[in-house]
Amino acid sequence: MSExxxxxxxxxxxxVPPPEPSFIRIVESIAVPALIWTGHLRNPLDEKAQPDLxxxxxxxxxxxxxxxxxxxxxxxxxxxxxxxMLHSARLAFVHATDAKAAQQTAEKExxxxxxxxxxxxxx
Numbered sequence: 001m002s003e004x005x006x007x008x009x010x011x012x013x014x015x016v017p018p019p020e021p022s023f024i025r026i027v028e029s030i031a032v033p034a035l036i037w038t039g040h041l042r043n044p045l046d047e048k049a050q051p052d053l054x055x056x057x058x059x060x061x062x063x064x065x066x067x068x069x070x071x072x073x074x075x076x077x078x079x080x081x082x083x084x085m086l087h088s089a090r091l092a093f094v095h096a097t098d099a100k101a102a103q104q105t106a107e108k109e110x111x112x113x114x115x116x117x118x119x120x121x122x123x
Contacts, residue, residue, distance in 0.1 A: 023070075023078045030066065031085035034059030039099075040092035051096050060089045 019025060035041040037056035039049040063086045074082065 023074065024081055027063070027066070027078075027082050027085050030059055030062045031089055034063065034089040035092055038089070038092035038096040040088075040096070051100070053093065053096060053100065056089070056093050056096065060086070060093060063089060 032041065034056050036043050037052045037059060039051035042049050063082070067082055067086060070078075070082070
């Protein structure tokens with residue numbers, strides 16, 4: 001056992017115990033991926049913001065189910081935390097959807113401009 005500790009210490013790894021299981025941790029485990037998939041948070045694995053709105057929508061749906069199924073059974077802090085995380089995830093989803101629509105519009109306008117210029121040059 002002490003060999004494992006020595007190896008970890010030598011490699012620079014230290015053992016940090018996980019946080020206590022709680023309702024807040026459950027909400028975080030669903031909400032954080034939702035925020036990552038909206039692009040609001042960077043993916044900790046590659047430090048990139050790569051939105052995937054379908055996955056974000058799924059995670060938000062899980063939060064909504066959790067909210068519905070726990071209604072009336074949470075203490076004030078838990079209820080507020082769940083409500084705030086759900087609100088943040090929904091807001092991030094709306095912003096990501098708007099940004100995607102704006103990007104698509106800009107790409108269409110850009111390709112129209114390129115087509116028009118190409119047609120003018122050929123004439």
